[in-house]
Amino acid sequence: MLNMDFSQSLTLPYQAERWQRSPADGVWRYPLERESAESGHVTSLVRFEPGAAFPEHEHPLGEEFWVLEGTFSDDNGDYGAGTYVRHPPGSRHRAFSRQGCLIFVKLNQFVADDNGFKALDERQGLWLTGDHGFRRLSLHRYQGINTSLLEFAEGGRFPACCYRAGLEILVLEGQLHDGASVLGPLSWLRLPPMAVPALEVTGHTRLWVRTGHLVASSPVSRAV
Incomplete structure (x- = not known):
């Protein structure tokens, strides 16, 4: 297991040396949290080299991903950078990239x-601008x-307001400060419910954000 104690705060600055080969040639993984080697709850970055493919596989509890770079393709179509995709529980597909791509992936984490x-x-999408110095695009609720x-x-x-029910952030562009670290692009953090750190961003910054998903989660294993 990797980083599966959801009661603990977790900050992972991006480190290029943490990339690992996957079972498919030309497909690389950067693990963030993982229940087991090839199944269960998984969050990771995945990079496809040009022409690489991952064989047909099933997602028992769903798959979602955000395309960071390039174009990701599967049996349903082609998805360019800046696209958010959700495949429902029980879906199957073959994944590939003709020109190469980088995606942020969460597996088997859907509500039933x-x-x-x-x-x-x-x-x-419909971007909303508030009074707090940022604009927001809802991807899924x-x-x-x-x-x-x-x-x-x-x-x-x-x-x-986003801290109350658990928080997860992937830095897409710019810098995020958590009081102890400066987190650049591809850095990831996860905060348990009721954590209230002073998070600030510097300059033009884009963040992928999830809230509310850790309320019902219980620790599976202490982070390793």
């Missing part, structure tokens, strides 16, 4: 009856679990 397919290009993009034009403080 959240079973719809979704593909949302951020350029076609279900039973109190919210997945969004936040974009800060000139830095600012991360909204404290």
